[in-house]
Amino acid sequence: MIQRLALLPALALLSACAVLEPRYERPALPVPGQWPAASLPAQGKPTLPEWQAFYADDKLRALITLALEENRDLRVAAINIERARALYRIQRAERLPAIDAAAAGNIQGVTPRGGDESVERTYTAGLNLAAFEIDFFGRVRGLSRSALQQYLATEDARDSAQISLISEVAAAYITYAGDLELLALAQRTLDAQDQSLTLTQRRFEEGVSSQLDVYRAQTIVETARADAARYTRFVAQDENALALLLGAPVPEELRPTTIDAVTFGVAELPPGLPSDVLLDRPDIRQSEHLLRSANADVGAARAAFFPSVTIAGFAGETDSQFENLFAGVSGQFWNFTPQLNLPIFRGGALRGQLGAANADRDIAVAQYERAIQVAFREVADALAARATLGDELAARQSLANAAGGSYQISEARYREGVDSYLGLLDAQRELYTAQQGLVTARVARATNFVTLYKVLGGGAQE
Structure with missing residues (x-):
């Protein structure tokens, strides 16, 4: 027997x-076919280097490797994949008899x-x-397909989390380096202007300068002192932020030095076409898998009306x-x-379940389109910034050079008694501000390059 x-x-x-599951059709891209204000021609799918090749700074690569191993958010994302795989196996088992x-x-x-x-x-x-x-009408199969899409979505979520983590580590590293430079600039300015204040006080005691010159010299000294304290605080906070991303303390030998030390393996990144870039981003793939899951749930809800x-x-x-x-x-x-x-009478429960499933699918469509629109803006913003930050950096460099020359001439004219101390003070302030602006512009350009690499989909798990 x-x-x-x-x-x-x-x-x-x-x-x-x-087959009661609705036929799946990918929604049309709710964005233009070209990037606005793109500085580079967009042709086909962009070829992006792996993150190990994109980041040429050995220290930064080591920090990213450490973050990929120790970051707790990425660890949770990986565990979510295992959980979704287990849930899919449970649901798939419903399609087979249990003996x-x-x-x-x-x-x-x-x-x-x-x-x-x-x-x-x-x-x-x-x-x-x-x-x-x-499963005559596909109810169990629909639930199984829904679970499969949920599982695939968690894999894409993990890749998206990795891309974000890599870019966040790089951006925090660059900000750390920039604040270190600003701190060093404030300290150098403080030391130099402290000597200038001492000299001005001596000239006042000798009757050569006025008390007003002393007060004016003191203003830039105290400004630099306040900046030194502020950037000391920023540096400490930058290290804490980087340590959180790493999931471990920042090793002493891996701390940044200057912005110039942060180098990249490529000079430019091709923007590609929106359809090629956006549909290949892990977060967009994740959103589409969730849409497919909701579509499968509609089929399962329809099958519940039929005999089992x-x-x-x-x-x-x-x-x-x-x-x-x-x-x-x-x-x-x-x-x-x-x-x-x-099913004969369920008090409208089955119709309610189908209505909820249809609503969930419509929500998933809207969320998918919204994800694409957000991604399009991210790329467009990064390209727009990339097109102008180079010009801004060149202008900041010229401004710093001009401010340095103006300060040297103003200092010489003041010491020869040709100009008042007010002219020298203005030149000092202009130089200090121009040097700060130059550092800030260098940080912004490096950070923008990291952001562009991220929004184009670079750094996903290979």
Whole structure:
């Protein structure tokens, strides 16, 4: 009889060809076909280097490697993949019959009135087919496909988290280097202007300068002192931010020095076409997988309106002696239990479930389109900034050079008594401000290059 039960799984796998899941069609891109204000020609899919080749700074590469190993957010993203894979396996298992080995015993005593007690023993052992739904209308398959898309979405979420983490580490490293330069500039200015203040006080004591010159000299000294304290605080906060991204303290030998030390393996990045860039970004792929999952849920909700067929069965051996079950001398028996369930009245629950599934799919469509629009803006903003930051950096460099020349001339004219100290003070302030602006512009350009690499989809797990 066990051989007969072996036919049940084959019968259970038979299903009709009815497909109630809506045909999936990828929504059209809700963005233009070209980047606005792109400084480089967009042609086809951009070829981006791996992050190890993009970041040429050895220290930065080592920090990124450390972050990929220790960052807790990325670790959670990886664990989410394992969880989604396990849930998918559970749901996929619903498409196959569950067969268990089972053994049971029944001991029953009967004592008739005025008679002796009699004991009946029955032992059974065999294979049990639990109630299994034959998926005629694709309800179970739809739920399985939905779980698969959820699993694939978590993989893309992990890749997206890696891209974000790499860019965040690089941006924090660049900001750290920039604040270190600004701190050094403030300290140099403080030392130089402190000497100038001492000289001005001496000239005042000798009757050459006025008390007003002393006060004016003190203003730039205190400005530099306040900046030194501020950038000292920023440097400490930058290190804390970088340590959080790394998931570990920043090693002393891997701390940045200057902006110039942050180098890249390429000079430019091709922007590509929006359709090639956006659809290949992990966050967009994740959003589309969630849309496919919602679409599969609609099919499962539709199938719930139709009849469901379940089967169950058992085949094995029975005997009054337990030891005879496995000796080949016991009796055999089997049973087969098909069941048909036809929804008649559910109080509108099934229609409500279908309505919710349709609404979830519409929400997923809107979220998918929104994700594409956000990604388009990110790339467009990065390209627009890239097109102007080079000019700004060149202008800041020229401004710093001009301010340095002006300060040297103003200092010479003041010492010769040609100009007042007010002119020298203005030149000092202009030079200090121009040098700060130059450092800030260098930080902005390097950070923009990192951002452009990120929004184009660079840095995903290979």
